[in-house]
Amino acid sequence: MVVENNGRHDEEIKDLFVELQEFIASIDKEGFNILTPNFREEYFEKTKKEIEQHNGKMFLYEENGRAVGLIVGLICEESFEYGFHAPKRGEVTELVVSKNCRAKGYGKELLKAMEKHFREQGCKNILIGVFGYNDHALEFYERNGYHTRFMDMTRNL
Numbered sequence: 001m002v003v004e005n006n007g008r009h010d011e012e013i014k015d016l017f018v019e020l021q022e023f024i025a026s027i028d029k030e031g032f033n034i035l036t037p038n039f040r041e042e043y044f045e046k047t048k049k050e051i052e053q054h055n056g057k058m059f060l061y062e063e064n065g066r067a068v069g070l071i072v073g074l075i076c077e078e079s080f081e082y083g084f085h086a087p088k089r090g091e092v093t094e095l096v097v098s099k100n101c102r103a104k105g106y107g108k109e110l111l112k113a114m115e116k117h118f119r120e121q122g123c124k125n126i127l128i129g130v131f132g133y134n135d136h137a138l139e140f141y142e143r144n145g146y147h148t149r150f151m152d153m154t155r156n157l
Contacts, residue, residue: 002113005058009067013060014040016070017047020096027133030156050074050093055121059113061097061106069097071110075121089125090118095137111144 005013018040025033036042051058054074061069072094076086092114097106118126128146130137 001062002059002109003062005060005070009060009062010044012067013058013070014044016067016096016098017043017094019098020094023099024131024134027131029133030154033131047072047094057114057117059110059117061101061110063101063106068101069095069106069110071095071114073114073117075118075123076127087124088122089127090114090121090123091127091129093129095128107140108144 018035021033021035021039021043025031025035047058050056051072051074054076056072056074058070058072060067071092074091074093076089076091092111095107095110097104097110115126126146128141130141132152
């Protein structure tokens with residue numbers, strides 16, 4: 001079941017962040033993404049600050065009283081007027097479901113909960129950054145109605 005984070009699952013949240021970072025590092029062809037010794041604590045604290053600063057939310061998927069998935073969303077209210085006007089929008093910064101709990105629809109339920117929150121906050125659009133090598137995430141978001149609007153390209157020198 002999807003619940004709003006209430007601070008009871010901090011250690012499980014940190015574990016999920018580590019699991020995601022380990023996965024991203026494992027598929028990073030350039031090897032830029034790594035798991036630093038302080039990642040677990042520092043990324044958790046950074047995420048809490050971002051949530052506080054940007055009217056954000058973290059929803060968890062609980063299974064048998066344990067957090068096995070999470071989604072983090074922030075509200076972006078900046079409007080750029082130099083040839084581009086951005087509506088109030090939400091940004092999903094993290095979505096992870098523990099590898100032992102995937103393919104059960106938990107990610108979709110977390111995404112729907114965040115979409116509902118964004119709608120309630122008056123957002124007109126949702127941004128999601130996806131690591132280009134993460135084919136499963138790209139397919140997941142496309143199945144759920146998202147499309148690529150902007151793409152970064154890279155070249156090693």
